[in-house]
Amino acid sequence: MRLPTVADIERHIPHPDDFGSRARGTTLTARVGTALGIAFVICFVTGVWSGLQYDTPGWVPLGPDPTQLYRWTQGLHIVSGTAAVPLLLVKLWSVFPRLFIRPPQGARALVVEALERGSILVLVGAAFFQLTSGLLNIIGWYPWEFSFRRTHEAVAWILIGALVVHIAVKLPVIRDALTASIDDDLPTDAEPADDDATDPDAPTRRAVLRGTLVASGLAVLLTAGQTVPLLRRVSVFGVRDGEGPQDLPINRTAAGAGAVDAARDPAFVLEIVAGDRTISVDRDQLLAMRQRTHRLPIACVEGWSRSADWTGVSVRDLLALVDAPADSEVVVTSMQTKGAFASSRLLPSYVQDHRTMLALQLNGETLSLDHGYPCRLIAPNRPGVFQTKWVRRLEVIA
Amino acid sequence: MMRATRALLLVIGVACGLWGLWLMRDFTGEQLRSTGLWLIAGAILHDAVVAPIVVALGVVAARTLPGRLRAPAAIAFLVWATLTVVFFPVLSGEGGKPGNDTILGRPYVASWIVMTLVLIVVAVVAGLRRRRRVSSARES
Numbered sequence: 289m290r291l292p293t294v295a296d297i298e299r300h301i302p303h304p305d306d307f308g309s310r311a312r313g314t315t316l317t318a319r320v321g322t323a324l325g326i327a328f329v330i331c332f333v334t335g336v337w338s339g340l341q342y343d344t345p346g347w348v349p350l351g352p353d354p355t356q357l358y359r360w361t362q363g364l365h366i367v368s369g370t371a372a373v374p375l376l377l378v379k380l381w382s383v384f385p386r387l388f389i390r391p392p393q394g395a396r397a398l399v400v401e402a403l404e405r406g407s408i409l410v411l412v413g414a415a416f417f418q419l420t421s422g423l424l425n426i427i428g429w430y431p432w433e434f435s436f437r438r439t440h441e442a443v444a445w446i447l448i449g450a451l452v453v454h455i456a457v458k459l460p461v462i463r464d465a466l467t468a469s470i471d472d473d474l475p476t477d478a479e480p481a482d483d484d485a486t487d488p489d490a491p492t493r494r495a496v497l498r499g500t501l502v503a504s505g506l507a508v509l510l511t512a513g514q515t516v517p518l519l520r521r522v523s524v525f526g527v528r529d530g531e532g533p534q535d536l537p538i539n540r541t542a543a544g545a546g547a548v549d550a551a552r553d554p555a556f557v558l559e560i561v562a563g564d565r566t567i568s569v570d571r572d573q574l575l576a577m578r579q580r581t582h583r584l585p586i587a588c589v590e591g592w593s594r595s596a597d598w599t600g601v602s603v604r605d606l607l608a609l610v611d612a613p614a615d616s617e618v619v620v621t622s623m624q625t626k627g628a629f630a631s632s633r634l635l636p637s638y639v640q641d642h643r644t645m646l647a648l649q650l651n652g653e654t655l656s657l658d659h660g661y662p663c664r665l666i667a668p669n670r671p672g673v674f675q676t677k678w679v680r681r682l683e684v685i686a
Numbered sequence: 687m688m689r690a691t692r693a694l695l696l697v698i699g700v701a702c703g704l705w706g707l708w709l710m711r712d713f714t715g716e717q718l719r720s721t722g723l724w725l726i727a728g729a730i731l732h733d734a735v736v737a738p739i740v741v742a743l744g745v746v747a748a749r750t751l752p753g754r755l756r757a758p759a760a761i762a763f764l765v766w767a768t769l770t771v772v773f774f775p776v777l778s779g780e781g782g783k784p785g786n787d788t789i790l791g792r793p794y795v796a797s798w799i800v801m802t803l804v805l806i807v808v809a810v811v812a813g814l815r816r817r818r819r820v821s822s823a824r825e826s
Contacts, residue, residue: 309744311760374768384737409729410703416728417721423772427781427790433720434713443725445706452699456692489753491760499761506765507772524797525773527790537788544783658786 304385310487311496314474317382318465320500324379325451327372331418332448334365338589339441341671344635351637352644355668359587362671363515366591367508369422374503376415378496407453414447426527426590470494514592528592534650534659536596539588539672542657546625547678556662558646562612562684569609571662574648577601582643588672598666600647603639606682614640617686620665623678632674633685638667646679740767755813762809766802773798 338361340348392401418440425436455462461476468474470493491499513523513530520530528537542548550556557568579599587593604614615636622630638644644667648655655661660677667675710718743763751759775781776794783789 307741370772373772374765377768377771378764380732381737381740384733384741387733412729412732413725416732417725420728421724423775424781427775428783429775429778429781431780432724434717434724438709439713439717439721442706442709443721445709446703447706449699449701449703449706452695452702454699456695456699459688459692459695489756490748491757495757495761496764499764500768503765503768507769510769511772524792525776525794526792527776528788529791531791532788538786539783539789541783541785543785 298390302385302388303390304388306388307385309490311491311493312382312385312477313470313493314461314465314476315468315470315472316493316497317379318462319470319497320375320379320382321462322466323501323504324372324375325455327368327375328415328447328451330368331365331372332444334361334368335441335444337361338365338671339437341674342437349637350635352641352668352670355643356585356587357669358671359515359585359593359669362587362589362591363512363593366422366426366515367512369419370507370511371504372415373419373423374500374507376419378500378503380412382496404457407450407457410446411450411454414443414450417443418447428590470497515587517594526592527590530592530594533656534596534653536586536594536650536659537592538658539590540624540627540677542661542678545622545627545678547623548657550623550625550680551657551661551678556680558606558663558679559681560606560610560683561681562607562610562616565610567609569606571648574601574646574663578605579648580642580645582645582666582668584643584666584668586666586672586675587670593672597651598645598647599649599652600645600663600666602642603634603644603646603665603682604642606646607639607684610684612684616684619681619683619685620676620679621681621683622676623680629673629676632665632676634665634667636686638670641668643668646682752813754816755809758809758812758816762805762812766805769801770798 338358341350341358344350391398421432421436421440421443424430425440430436461474464474509519509522510525511523512526513519513521514526514528516523517530520526523529530537532538542551557570558574560567560569578601580602581597581599583595583597585593585595603618607614607616607618616639617636618634618639620632620634624630634644645665646663647660647666648663650656650659655664660679663679664677665675665679710721713721744760747756747759747763770777773794776790776792777798781790
């Protein structure tokens, strides 16, 4: 018995022409790919925008207006990422036979082929990485050893880079495919065995495209209710149903943040610090100050959001107690003892806005413990993680 | 013009990719290993497992399903399979936060079963209507 040769093995690997389905084709790939590209660009832009909230360079004009901006950008981030999943899977299905194209002859052609395939591997790997890590992050499942936020950001750049390279390589094909009718065959398409060509029962390319768009649309409709109030009842697969104590979902509970004892302490006082001046006010004194009520959303980085009526004291009114100017920069510190984001920074543009408040009431009731009792920060156009709960200290830093 | 556009895109793309790598410069070995694993896992899982299974299902369906059902079944499968992937996290029973019932509070598995049944019914009804269309087309 002789060992199989490379040629024997090669004979058993399918060729692109072996895949019968006429639904696969460059015109379909280009259309689904365009939709996927748009979804990825929206994810990228909104994702970079979200990243700037965490680490804001001076040139970024971050401020309280428009009030709902972060709610929109982050909602869109999760929505377009969700919509991208069916698009990615069908896109890969449509080109799967091309995986079996045999390497070309000649060293130069081989190098070019290897580079192109390498760039596609990076693109596909990064695409799966971003969609998987994003979908798992929004349910709070972290089966990995890396920091989600930093790695999701780094791989986003790799993904968008590989996407731009892919578009550069395929630009002539994309142009031809998008200008052709979806039923046309292009020279890049595999030549199927002849009897498949006229199979009247097989799904058409047009039907696959429609099915893909329907799947993508359903993926959005059935999840987006966590940020689109109108869809709340429709989105049966949404991570959040929008419900919670005092009509608002909770991300971190007081117990989870290790804040229960300090928050319940009747001797609670809020410290306001400016330079060497420190004053303390208790909750009754806060309640005796001018109360303002504003309707503002909690807009979580995980893509859920909900508006609520918040009543409390403007941060700028509190700064006035220590004679700090209204255009100060302020650090807000929580009593929490566990978990990240125990403090947050308020840029002067937020401090100046009287809607930036320490809330004492939520939807007309005393703030519940899990919503940040005795007082919590609420400001317009700000990621939820920076709406610091169980606030114990405001410090003017500039 | 086309040449210049493509060259420019290539340069921008490579630059973005390198910036992404640069952002990982201070990752620990463990973080890099985990990142690398998750980067490659999706592509391998797709190309070596998921895609061949889908191809095999297609072959089986083409041989066993009545002709008029094939196209509706294929499209229904497309919708079902891709949505199942999208909903896999909430169906998995993983995630959530202790003591917090405002996250993952819906009966996801029940919804998924309903979704599956609805898609089956839609595919069958579409297949039956297709036969009627095809046969009435033949009669005329």
